[in-house]
Amino acid sequence: MANIIIPPGWQSKDSESTSRSAYDSRRTFIKTLGLGSIGVIGGWSYACSDEDRIREVVRVADRPDGPLGTIPQDAPRAGLPADRNTLYKVGEREISDRIAASSYNNFYEFDGSSKEIWHLTDEYDPFPTVLKVRGEVEEEFEIDVFELIESMAIEERLYRFRCVEAWSLTVPWSGFPLAKLIERCRPTSKAEFVRFVSISDKKQMPGVANQPWYKWPYYEALRIDEAMNPVAFMATGMYGEPLPKQNGSPMRVVLPWKYGYKGAKAVREIEFTRRQPKTFWNDLAPSEYSFLSNINPNVPHPRWSQASERFISSLESVRRIPTTMFNGYGEWVGSMYPDEPRS
Numbered sequence: 001m002a003n004i005i006i007p008p009g010w011q012s013k014d015s016e017s018t019s020r021s022a023y024d025s026r027r028t029f030i031k032t033l034g035l036g037s038i039g040v041i042g043g044w045s046y047a048c049s050d051e052d053r054i055r056e057v058v059r060v061a062d063r064p065d066g067p068l069g070t071i072p073q074d075a076p077r078a079g080l081p082a083d084r085n086t087l088y089k090v091g092e093r094e095i096s097d098r099i100a101a102s103s104y105n106n107f108y109e110f111d112g113s114s115k116e117i118w119h120l121t122d123e124y125d126p127f128p129t130v131l132k133v134r135g136e137v138e139e140e141f142e143i144d145v146f147e148l149i150e151s152m153a154i155e156e157r158l159y160r161f162r163c164v165e166a167w168s169l170t171v172p173w174s175g176f177p178l179a180k181l182i183e184r185c186r187p188t189s190k191a192e193f194v195r196f197v198s199i200s201d202k203k204q205m206p207g208v209a210n211q212p213w214y215k216w217p218y219y220e221a222l223r224i225d226e227a228m229n230p231v232a233f234m235a236t237g238m239y240g241e242p243l244p245k246q247n248g249s250p251m252r253v254v255l256p257w258k259y260g261y262k263g264a265k266a267v268r269e270i271e272f273t274r275r276q277p278k279t280f281w282n283d284l285a286p287s288e289y290s291f292l293s294n295i296n297p298n299v300p301h302p303r304w305s306q307a308s309e310r311f312i313s314s315l316e317s318v319r320r321i322p323t324t325m326f327n328g329y330g331e332w333v334g335s336m337y338p339d340e341p342r343s
């Protein structure tokens with residue numbers, strides 16, 4: 001059966017939020033940030049271990065497995081579903097539908113011009129992956145990611161998530177504080193920054209083969225104090241299950257006070273440095289994507305406003321809401337940024 005392809009509710013709103021020419025040039029500019037069409041497959045809630053609903057997704061998407069069928073069979077499941085750490089609140093926002101969170105994605109290694117990533121991930125095999133730890137550390141080492149995840153105390157964090165493109169979600173991630181991994185890496189006192197490098201494989205990731213204009217592998221970085229902040233998280237799962245491939249399996253960085261692109265997916269290397277490392281989007285367009293990239297409604301992107309966002313409750317239910325400073329995490333992270341414009 002053919003896919004039912006309907007532009008999602010927030011696609012037109014994206015162009016409305018931006019002037020038409022800005023919107024068009026944004027699409028052309030990096031061939032990436034425009035919104036592709038997507039199969040509209042229903043508006044379901046987190047409690048969607050509901051087999052009937054998943055079957056409906058499968059039927060509509062004309063796939064035997066659907067966007068949740070991309071959870072790797074051999075991913076570690078120890079500690080899942082994990083207890084939620086209730087210190088972190090999301091306010092009035094409901095949990096986004098898990099189908100939406102796993103079928104509307106940015107993952108340029110697979111495709112930079114569409115959000116429909118999940119059906120491009122067949123060849124991608126996140127396990128086994130060896131994490132390399134290098135640079136300013138007591139001793140460089142490598143560790144199997146499966147073993148690493150199994151050795152960590154897994155907790156759940158319900159976090160807001162905000163993309164620079166002005167769409168947002170609320171996602172229950174599972175994983176461990178990034179600080180726990182940093183401590184295990186034993187950085188030296190000279191380490192000022194930490195750099196994350198993603199998996200990049202032409203054979204497994206069509207976007208790496210087809211988009212040579214990007215500087216693969218994807219690379220991102222934080223200051224050490226940012227990486228050690230208690231809110232910084234390494235996600236290995238979401239919605240009580242291991243991460244689907246399109247969401248960054250085997251593990252991805254989650255920084256809810258920063259625009260989504262600061263969180264590298266499919267991390268395979270961590271490097272500690274003395275100097276501020278280069279980062280993927282900042283290298284491509286430094287005037288548009290800063291190193292810090294904190295979520296700030298007072299600082300518009302050069303080509304669109306960041307004062308509000310389209311909150312994706314489900315694929316059928318998207319509403320515009322105001323963006324908040326540091327995405328609501330100011331009490332945790334605000335003191336790290338005295339120079340961030342507050343008004």
Ligand code: MTE
Nearest residue numbers: 105106107108163198218260261263264265
């Ligand atoms: N990490 C890698 N390796 N490659 C990417 O293309 N996209 C970033 C970020 N991490 C990206 C990445 C962007 S732009 C966003 S908004 C988020 O992942 C999207 O995460 P999601 O698809 O799970 O919502």
